[in-house]
Amino acid sequence: MINLTLGLIGTSHTLSASATSAATAAAAATQADTLWLIIATVLALLMAPGVAFFYGGLVRATGVINMMMMSFGAMAIVGVLWVLYGYGMVFGPAWIPHWLGDPLSEVGLSGIVDASGGINMHVLALAGFYATFAIDVVALISGAIADRARFGSWMVFAAVWVTLVYFPVARWVFNTADGWAAAAGVNDFAGGTAIHINAGAAALALAFVLGKRAGFGKGIDRPHNVPLTLLGAALLWIGWFGFNAGSEAAVNGVTVLACVNTLVAPAAAMLGWLAVEKIREGKSTSVGAASGLVVGLVASAPSCNVLTPGWTIVLGVLAGAVCALIVDLRFVLGIDDSLNVVGIHLVGGLVGTLFVGIAGTRIGVIDSGSWNQLGVQAAVSVVVMVYSFGATWGIGTVIQRVMGFRVAEHEERVGLDLVAHGEQGYVIGA
Numbered sequence: 499m500i501n502l503t504l505g506l507i508g509t510s511h512t513l514s515a516s517a518t519s520a521a522t523a524a525a526a527a528t529q530a531d532t533l534w535l536i537i538a539t540v541l542a543l544l545m546a547p548g549v550a551f552f553y554g555g556l557v558r559a560t561g562v563i564n565m566m567m568m569s570f571g572a573m574a575i576v577g578v579l580w581v582l583y584g585y586g587m588v589f590g591p592a593w594i595p596h597w598l599g600d601p602l603s604e605v606g607l608s609g610i611v612d613a614s615g616g617i618n619m620h621v622l623a624l625a626g627f628y629a630t631f632a633i634d635v636v637a638l639i640s641g642a643i644a645d646r647a648r649f650g651s652w653m654v655f656a657a658v659w660v661t662l663v664y665f666p667v668a669r670w671v672f673n674t675a676d677g678w679a680a681a682a683g684v685n686d687f688a689g690g691t692a693i694h695i696n697a698g699a700a701a702l703a704l705a706f707v708l709g710k711r712a713g714f715g716k717g718i719d720r721p722h723n724v725p726l727t728l729l730g731a732a733l734l735w736i737g738w739f740g741f742n743a744g745s746e747a748a749v750n751g752v753t754v755l756a757c758v759n760t761l762v763a764p765a766a767a768m769l770g771w772l773a774v775e776k777i778r779e780g781k782s783t784s785v786g787a788a789s790g791l792v793v794g795l796v797a798s799a800p801s802c803n804v805l806t807p808g809w810t811i812v813l814g815v816l817a818g819a820v821c822a823l824i825v826d827l828r829f830v831l832g833i834d835d836s837l838n839v840v841g842i843h844l845v846g847g848l849v850g851t852l853f854v855g856i857a858g859t860r861i862g863v864i865d866s867g868s869w870n871q872l873g874v875q876a877a878v879s880v881v882v883m884v885y886s887f888g889a890t891w892g893i894g895t896v897i898q899r900v901m902g903f904r905v906a907e908h909e910e911r912v913g914l915d916l917v918a919h920g921e922q923g924y925v926i927g928a
Contacts, residue, residue, distance in 0.1 A: 531748045535623035541740025542630035546573050548737055549637040552730025552788065553644065556837050559722040560913020561645045562923040568640035568652055573633050575657050580629040581607055587665040588628065589673055596678040598666050620747075627744055628672065634741070635664055635693045641837030642701030643708050646910050649918040651903040655704075655893060663700065663889045667692050667882055684878040685858060685871070687756070688745040690800025690851040691882045698844020699886035701835060707894035708904045710834040712911060716826070719836075724784055731788035735764055738795045742802045752803050759802035759810040760795070766814025767794025767821075774822035789825075790818040793842050797850030800875075804858040812857070817849040844883075851875050 550569035554562045576584075583601035587593075590603035603609070610622045636656045643652075670679040671692040679691070686692060711718060721727055743756040771790025772782040797817035798810065805813060825841035828834065835841070855872025856862050863869050897903045909917045916922065 528749075532620045532623050534749050534753070535620070535627050535744060535747060538740035538744025539623065539627045539630055541737045542627065542634065542744060543573075544737035545630070545634050545734055545741060546570075546637045548730050548733030549634070549641075550730065551726050551733060552792070553641045553837055555723040555726030555728070555730060556641075556719070556721045556785070557644045558913065559924060560915055560922075562722065562726075562915065563921050564649060564914035564918050565640070565644055567649060567919065568647075569637040571649070571653050572636040572640070572656050575653055576633045576636050576660050577629060579657060579660060580632050584632055584660065584665050585625050585628070587661075588668045589625075592676050596676055596681065597670065599669055599673070599676070624747060627747075628668070630741075631668065631672075631689060631693060632660055632664055635689070635697050636660055638694075638697040638839060638843055639700050639704065642705045642835045642839040644836035645914060646708055646711050646836075646905055647903060647914075648901075648905055649914070651897050651901055654901070655897055655903070658893050658897075659700065659890060662893065663886055664692075664696065667696050667885065670882075671878070679878045679881075682878065683871070683874050685804055685854045685861065685875070686800045686851065686878070687803040688742045688799040690796070690847045691878055694796045694799060694843040694847030695851065695879055695882050696886045698840050698842075698847060699883045700890040701839035702833070702844065703887045703890035704894050705833050705835045705840070707891060707898055708834075710832070711836065712907055714832075714834050716829050721785055727788050728784060731791050734792060734795060738764075738798075742798060746803070755807075756802040758807050759798050759805060762807050763798035763802070763810050763814040763817075764791040764794030766811045767791065767797065767818030770815040770818025770820075771822040772818075774819050786822065789838065789842060790822065793817050793821045793846040796843055796846035797853070800847070800851045801854045801858065804854060804861060806859065809853075809857040813850065813853045816853070817846050820849055821845050848879055851879050 546569050550566040553569070554566045557565045582605060585607060586604035587599045587601045590599040590601070592598070593600040607622065607625055610618050610625060636659065639659070640647075640652065670677040671684065671686050671689075672680070674680045679686070684691065739757055739760050742760045743753045746752045746756060768787050768790040771786050771793065775786045776782045794814045794817060797813055801813060802810070821841055824845055825838045828838075828841070833840075852872065852875050854862065855869070855875040857864050858871060860866055861871040863872055894903060905914065905917065
């Protein structure tokens with residue numbers, strides 16, 4: 499997160515609503531910083547197709563197109579809304595101080611690209627970079643309702659949810675000039691709370707609203723194309739370097755530390771997940787490796803700027819093991835979170851966010867002797883969870899009652915590729 503390193507390592511650049519602050523940030527930024535932001539934006543956008551492939555391989559063969567289209571649909575609708583008013587809600591002048599920005603303040607990014615054609619390069623690059631965050635968080639939620647959601651209703655949900663839930667939460671965390679969570683001192687470098695806890699809580703709420711798939715039970719999760727899932731995991735790992743290291747908005751020591759931790763966290767988390775699988779089931783699976791990899795990436799997002807690589811290994815192993823142990827609770831509790839969004843993103847985000855308060859350089863209890871940072875991390879996590887779950891449940895319930903969110907059972911059995919899109923993922927003999 500921009501300017502959220504609490505002065506521990508290196509320097510940062512603040513993205514502010516005011517023209518003065520924007521000009522200051524642009525003047526302080528070098529061309530290398532701006533170039534890195536452009537590269538990081540491309541990498542972070544790659545994560546949305548990565549989610550599409552990762553989720554697409556895990557669903558039934560009759561739903562792979564629909565599953566991937568939910569991610570691509572998020573890229574379309576959220577990308578447009580971010581430019582229209584999302585940037586203003588997150589980084590514009592306060593509408594409700596510390597909570598919400600003015601959605602009309604930066605329509606079409608007009609404050610960054612003026613009428614005469616002048617461009618504030620670094621701030622425009624920052625705006626593009628944070629657009630990818632908004633796209634990615636919506637795409638993540640889709641995995642919880644795989645194989646049973648109407649595509650049109652999903653698109654309406656994506657538009658309403660990003661407006662009422664993500665944009666406000668992103669302001670709380672990422673806007674260091676006005677956000678209450680940033681002012682409280684939360685260290686959420688690349689979205690452990692705003693992205694993963696937020697998406698995981700929303701996924702849980704939608705799973706309740708839409709209910710269980712037909713035939714829900716432990717045997718229902720049989721991926722139709724494991725190589726597709728592994729490809730998605732690989733794309734996510736590559737893209738996450740932009741997601742994490744790009745959050746510094748500069749080329750300095752924090753950027754390098756974030757890159758190294760983005761390498762080591764998923765590697766360690768894979769080992770943690772695979773070890774649990776081997777002990778519990780007697781076999782280590784490729785889907786388990788991919789899931790552990792993603793857990794490590796999730797846990798690294800809030801923490802990669804303040805953990806040493808050694809502590810990041812500890813975090814990765816811990817997060818991978820904890821998430822591997824918890825994902826099957828959905829069958830015990832009867833909650834059909836189809837693709838483990840809650841178990842991977844909510845739990846992984848919580849582990850990574852709280853670990854900052856334990857082992858963060860100079861702020862964690864181990865290094866500083868103070869419990870203050872852990873308390874701040876926990877408090878912000880709880881507020882985001884409660885708000886996201888409650889708001890998402892309300893949005894999903896209204897959509898279900900007004901236009902229908904859940905498909906009919908016979909449509910679910912036929913498969914949403916044909917029902918919603920008139921296409922098939924695999925046509926044999928065509």
